[in-house]
Amino acid sequence: xxxIITDQGEARQELQRISERTYHENIETQSATVREIIAxxxxxxxRALLEYxxxxxxxxxxxxxxxxxxxxxxAAYQQISPDLLQAIKLAATKIEAFHxxxxxxxxxxxxxxxxxxxxxxxxxxRAGLYVPGGRASYPSTVLMNAIPxxxxxxxxxVMVTPPSEGGKINPAVLVAASEAGVTEIYRVxxxxxxxxxxxxxxxxxxxxxxxxxxxxxxxxxxxEVYGRVGIDSLAGPSEVLIIADSQANPVxxxxxxxAQAEHDPMAAAILVTDSELLAQQVQAEVDQxxxxxxxxxxxxxxxxxxxxxxxxxxxxxxxxxxxxxAPEHLELEVESPWDLLEHIRxxxxxxxxxxxxxxxxxxxxxxxxxxPTSGAARYASALGVETFMKYSSIIEYSPSALQxxxxxxxxxxxxxxxxxxxxxVKYRTK
Amino acid sequence: xxxIITDQGEARQELQRISERTYHENIETQSATVREIIAxxxxxxxRALLEYxxxxxxxxxxxxxxxxxxxxxxAAYQQISPDLLQAIKLAATKIEAFHxxxxxxxxxxxxxxxxxxxxxxxxxxRAGLYVPGGRASYPSTVLMNAIPxxxxxxxxxVMVTPPSEGGKINPAVLVAASEAGVTEIYRVxxxxxxxxxxxxxxxxxxxxxxxxxxxxxxxxxxxEVYGRVGIDSLAGPSEVLIIADSQANPVxxxxxxxAQAEHDPMAAAILVTDSELLAQQVQAEVDQxxxxxxxxxxxxxxxxxxxxxxxxxxxxxxxxxxxxxAPEHLELEVESPWDLLEHIRxxxxxxxxxxxxxxxxxxxxxxxxxxPTSGAARYASALGVETFMKYSSIIEYSPSALQxxxxxxxxxxxxxxxxxxxxxVKYRTK
Numbered sequence: 133x134x135x136i137i138t139d140q141g142e143a144r145q146e147l148q149r150i151s152e153r154t155y156h157e158n159i160e161t162q163s164a165t166v167r168e169i170i171a172x173x174x175x176x177x178x179r180a181l182l183e184y185x186x187x188x189x190x191x192x193x194x195x196x197x198x199x200x201x202x203x204x205x206x207a208a209y210q211q212i213s214p215d216l217l218q219a220i221k222l223a224a225t226k227i228e229a230f231h232x233x234x235x236x237x238x239x240x241x242x243x244x245x246x247x248x249x250x251x252x253x254x255x256x257x258r259a260g261l262y263v264p265g266g267r268a269s270y271p272s273t274v275l276m277n278a279i280p281x282x283x284x285x286x287x288x289x290v291m292v293t294p295p296s297e298g299g300k301i302n303p304a305v306l307v308a309a310s311e312a313g314v315t316e317i318y319r320v321x322x323x324x325x326x327x328x329x330x331x332x333x334x335x336x337x338x339x340x341x342x343x344x345x346x347x348x349x350x351x352x353x354x355x356e357v358y359g360r361v362g363i364d365s366l367a368g369p370s371e372v373l374i375i376a377d378s379q380a381n382p383v384x385x386x387x388x389x390x391a392q393a394e395h396d397p398m399a400a401a402i403l404v405t406d407s408e409l410l411a412q413q414v415q416a417e418v419d420q421x422x423x424x425x426x427x428x429x430x431x432x433x434x435x436x437x438x439x440x441x442x443x444x445x446x447x448x449x450x451x452x453x454x455x456x457x458a459p460e461h462l463e464l465e466v467e468s469p470w471d472l473l474e475h476i477r478x479x480x481x482x483x484x485x486x487x488x489x490x491x492x493x494x495x496x497x498x499x500x501x502x503x504p505t506s507g508a509a510r511y512a513s514a515l516g517v518e519t520f521m522k523y524s525s526i527i528e529y530s531p532s533a534l535q536x537x538x539x540x541x542x543x544x545x546x547x548x549x550x551x552x553x554x555x556x557v558k559y560r561t562k
Numbered sequence: 563x564x565x566i567i568t569d570q571g572e573a574r575q576e577l578q579r580i581s582e583r584t585y586h587e588n589i590e591t592q593s594a595t596v597r598e599i600i601a602x603x604x605x606x607x608x609r610a611l612l613e614y615x616x617x618x619x620x621x622x623x624x625x626x627x628x629x630x631x632x633x634x635x636x637a638a639y640q641q642i643s644p645d646l647l648q649a650i651k652l653a654a655t656k657i658e659a660f661h662x663x664x665x666x667x668x669x670x671x672x673x674x675x676x677x678x679x680x681x682x683x684x685x686x687x688r689a690g691l692y693v694p695g696g697r698a699s700y701p702s703t704v705l706m707n708a709i710p711x712x713x714x715x716x717x718x719x720v721m722v723t724p725p726s727e728g729g730k731i732n733p734a735v736l737v738a739a740s741e742a743g744v745t746e747i748y749r750v751x752x753x754x755x756x757x758x759x760x761x762x763x764x765x766x767x768x769x770x771x772x773x774x775x776x777x778x779x780x781x782x783x784x785x786e787v788y789g790r791v792g793i794d795s796l797a798g799p800s801e802v803l804i805i806a807d808s809q810a811n812p813v814x815x816x817x818x819x820x821a822q823a824e825h826d827p828m829a830a831a832i833l834v835t836d837s838e839l840l841a842q843q844v845q846a847e848v849d850q851x852x853x854x855x856x857x858x859x860x861x862x863x864x865x866x867x868x869x870x871x872x873x874x875x876x877x878x879x880x881x882x883x884x885x886x887x888a889p890e891h892l893e894l895e896v897e898s899p900w901d902l903l904e905h906i907r908x909x910x911x912x913x914x915x916x917x918x919x920x921x922x923x924x925x926x927x928x929x930x931x932x933x934p935t936s937g938a939a940r941y942a943s944a945l946g947v948e949t950f951m952k953y954s955s956i957i958e959y960s961p962s963a964l965q966x967x968x969x970x971x972x973x974x975x976x977x978x979x980x981x982x983x984x985x986x987v988k989y990r991t992k
Contacts, residue, residue: 216977219970230679234669241663248914249660249928254907256941270978304977340941355789359796362941366789387989390982426981462954469958477684481955484678488959489986495974496967498679499955511686511770511792513952522943524892525911525929528899529918537926540649544925547646547734548700551856552820556919559817 134389134403134415136441140449143442147457150400150438151507154368159352166323166352173327178334184324189265191295193319198335200301200317205310208303216304223496224275224311230498231283235517240526245533250526255281258288258337259520260329260361261314262344262354263305265294265321268396271308272494276501277344277515278312284520289314290339292329294321321346326353330361343502343515364515368506369398371438372490373459373479375450375472376405380465381486382413386421388463388489389414393434394427400438402457404450411441451475458509461490480509535561564819564833564845566871570879573872577887580830580868581937584798589782596753596782603757608764614754619695621725623749628765630731630747635740638733646734653926654705654741660928661713665947670956675963680956685711688718688767689950690759690791691744692774692784693735695724695751698826701738702924706931707774707794707945708742714950719744720769722759724751751776753783760787773932773945794945798936799828801868802920803889803909805880805902806835810895811916812843816851818893818919819844823864824857830868832887834880841871881905888939891920910939965991 137143173180178195186192209217240250259281263273274291281289291314293301299319309317318336320328326346332338342354343364354363372392376385389401405411418435425431444450451472454462458478466472469484476482480503481493494501502515538561545554567573603610608625616622639647670680689711693703704721711719721744723731729749739747748766750758756776762768772784773794784793802822806815819831835841848865855861874880881902884892888908896902899914906912910933911923924931932945968991975984 212977213973215969215973219973219977222967222970223974233671234681239664247927251664251929252903252912257907267979272974272978355785358788359785359936359938362938383989384986387982387986391980391986394980394982421982421985427979431982473682473956476954477687478952479954481957482682484956484958487961487964487990488957489964489990491971491975491983491986492959492964492967493955493957494983495971497677497957497959499681499957503955504952506789508789508792509952509954511952514955522908522934522939522941524906524909524939525923525933525944526903526914527911527918527923527927527929528914529922529927531917534917534919534922537652537922539645540652541921541925543643543645543649544653544702545921547642547649548702549697549857550821550824552817552824552851552861553921553924555851556814556817556821556921559813560917560919 134418134435134439134441136411136415136443138443143453144456146440147453150402151457153398153400153438154506162348163352166349166356169323170327170353170356173324173333174331181320181324181328181333184322185295185320188322189294191299193295193299197299198318198320200306200319205306208306211303212307217307220271220304220308220311223272224279226496226498227275227279228283231280231517235283236521236523245536246530247533248526248528251523252526253521253523255284255286255521256340258290258339259286260339260342261289261291262325262342262346262350263291263293264346265296269293269302269305271304272501273345274305274308274314275312278309278314280500280515280517281520282313284517286520288316288337290329290337291317292320292325293317295319323349323353326350326357330357341520343519364502364519365504365508365512369400370395371400371459371505372461372463373402373404373454373457374463374465375447375454376403376410376465377447377467378407378410379467380410382410382417384486384489385410385414385465386417389418389439390421390425390431391489391491393439394431397430397433398438399434401435403441404444404453405441406444406446406450408443411443415441447472448475454479458507460503460505460509463488463490478509480504480514564848564865564869564871566841566845566873568873573883574886576870577883580832581887583828583830583868584936592778593782596779596786599753600757600783600786603754603763604761611750611754611758611763614752615725615750618752619724621729623725623729627729628748628750630736630749635736638736641733642737647737650701650734650738650741653702654709656926656928657705657709658713661710661947665713666951666953675966676960677963678956678958681953682956683951683953685714685716685951686770688720688769689716690769690772691719691721692755692772692776692780693721693723694776695726698775699723699732699735701734702931703775704735704738704744705742708739708744710930710945710947711950712743714947716950718746718767720759720767721747722750722755723747725749753779756780756783756787760791771950773949794932794949795934795938795942799830800825801830801889801935802891802893803832803834803884803887804893804895805877805884806833806840806895807877807897808837808840809897810840812840812847814916814919815840815844815895816847819848819869820851820855820861821919821921823869824855824861827860827863828868829864831865833871834874834883835871836874836876836880838873841873845871877902878905884909888937890933890935890939893920908939910934910944
């Protein structure tokens with residue numbers, strides 16, 4: 133049963149505990165394992181990938197099967213239902229349409245004395261996309277990661293995903309990859325797949341950016357190779373914080389909390405409300421909806437450990453608690469969500485009103501569902517087209533413009549003790 | 563003496579060696595030290611900071627002196643020359659003017675069925691700025707890191723920098739901080755300062771983003787705390803790649819190479835040219851300019867280890883080598899720099915023509931001088947206003963819009979085995 137907290141000090145402590153739930157005790161050991169895996173892949177290439185796949189995934193993959201063939205992708209289209217194919221296509225269309233908007237564009241500014249300044253945006257050469265296997269093998273993950281890379285016009289979009297029984301890959305994932313513009317798919321997962329993307333092997337090309345969620349080993353591997361390649365973020369378990377008032381429907385609030393909890397035993401589901409009645413109704417409703425839940429054990433675990441209802445005096449106080457937590461997903465199921473929005477400073481995605489359940493954003497509203505977790509919304513944003521682009525600053529000075537600033541530059545170079553910096557201007561001016 | 567390489571295979575190998583020069587042998591030991599320092603600061607707060615400052619910087623700082631006082635900043639204004647003050651002010655004005663352009667703006671899109679989608683940009687609450695001490699204590703670093711945070715309207719801009727002899731801080735750095743809008747300054751450096759910014763101590767507030775260059779311990783500490791806070795990048799030693807043709811002035815090319823080399827014995831200075839004559843002239847000119855160079859030993863070391871001239875058949879080939887290296891700074895000292903620009907895919911900042919030495923961008927042209935190093939320009943950009951901002955995705959659906967997509971969402975939730983996701987839509991629609 134969801135606890136109801138009324139004490140604000142206790143509420144803050146509880147939010148901090150939940151926010152930090154990703155920090156494991158044995159992270160050092162896991163990091164050491166990951167470093168060893170990366171070093172081995174660097175040294176042994178494909179052979180290491182196949183050995184780790186046998187060891188960790190229990191699958192023996194012949195070297196020539198590492199890359200998923202075109203005929204396997206064609207076959208996947210036959211293995212999913214026409215309804216699912218249509219849903220994937222609809223989602224892909226809506227996600228692409230949203231991501232096409234306000235993409236970074238190069239610009240220059242012509243200033244006085246023939247000075248030109250600006251930014252020149254270009255895509256990365258190669259993007260690497262990690263897609264988990266097993267319980268979290270989701271076609272929506274593929275769409276949300278690959279489509280921004282496609283919109284960014286990345287020439288090679290490389291996907292890796294671990295094989296399941298018989299070396300198979302979820303056909304819905306293969307179809308989503310094909311629809312989203314993935315250019316090549318490899319049958320490998322875990323830290324070894326991240327290592328392959330960062331350093332390249334005989335078969336898998338080295339990429340420039342690695343995105344996508346994964347288990348703790350995948351996340352630690354991404355942190356380890358960060359700097360060698362770019363990464364989207366260090367994704368932790370998912371979370372929702374719902375701010376609701378007395379007009380909210382307790383059945384809807386409860387199902388939204390459970391939609392988060394059913395992801396993962398470490399998922400967090402938090403309700404903050406100024407209505408004691410709603411708090412009690414949601415508490416009861418969550419229990420009821422859990423009764424016959426197909427993923428009851430896992431979902432109940434998340435609710436028990438990382439679920440909570442916080443009762444506040446008013447909605448402004450609720451917004452402040454939310455800012456403290458900086459949730460991945462924030463739902464505003466209140467009478468005037470746009471007014472309350474003014475009080476929100478940090479959240480990955482904000483769902484306004486009673487008809488905007490998180491699921492609409494998870495699948496097809498358009499904005500990306502890959503969002504900052506564990507308080508990272510304090511400083512980070514959703515994955516986007518920007519993740520796969522970067523810019524070069526552009527600077528063109530003229531002889532007369534350089535002349536005008538030469539004294540100031542030389543004074544600064546003297547202060548910093550960098551004589552050739554000064555001379556590079558002095559030699560070009562009088 | 564700068565070597566001249568003509569073999570393209572050798573050139574590629576050499577560029578790779580130079581690009582990877584940051585990867586040390588003893589990085590594991592240094593990482594362990596850094597993790598210990600961070601854990602100690604987390605546990606002991608200010609006391610740990612003062613102990614490490616005594617141990618690593620040899621300075622005993624009384625607790626009440628950790629924060630730099632207003633009167634110390636006032637005094638700094640008296641300690642620098644009026645010319646330097648004017649140069650700092652000019653640079654600050656020009657950097658701020660450039661960064662004010664095209665800053666991220668919130669937007670919403672009104673789609674059919676009363677759907678609202680968009681992005682809402684907000685600044686981080688607190689920015690942390692690391693400024694090195696000793697040889698690399700530069701006022702320009704302060705301006706380039708703090709001004710974007712100020713333009714982003716970050717309420718608290720916290721600077722840390724290690725004390726030198728007598729607990730002093732370079733007055734030009736204090737003046738630059740004051741001019742750039744830094745709100746508080748603390749006398750502490752190294753990994754311990756990064757730990758303080760990431761976790762907070764009694765005196766130093768926890769921040770949301772940490773930016774700024776530093777030695778290997780600072781860089782490793784930034785990598786370690788990344789995820790808990792945002793960081794700008796993992797800065798390596800500085801580098802320039804110059805593409806020049808026969809019309810370039812060898813004196814200018816040589817001084818620009820040395821301006822890079824004089825930063826650091828690990829700095830890299832690379833010339834790629836299609837002119838054998840220019841290659842020879844630059845080779846001779848570098849030697850001559852080194853003769854009486856005030857930082858000769860250090861600069862010569864950089865030139866010897868990480869300096870090279872590569873001779874190519876034509877400029878397109880030169881551009882391809884540059885793309886492979888993805889330099890932090892790229893100078894195009896060629897007849898038609900804007901034409902050559904079309905062949906460039908990866909570079910932190912690009913300086914076009916013969917009157918645009920890197921120094922103009924280092925100090926005051928306007929674009930940021932904090933740039934991706936060691937090949938990171940393949941996927942990353944300059945530090946900017948964006949570094950201190952993030953957005954929340956905005957999603958508002960109406961009952962009728964939700965109705966229209968409900969079947970597609972439910973089909974996807976079935977494929978992904980997430981029943982409450984499906985129910986969150988089902989319960990809200992017919």
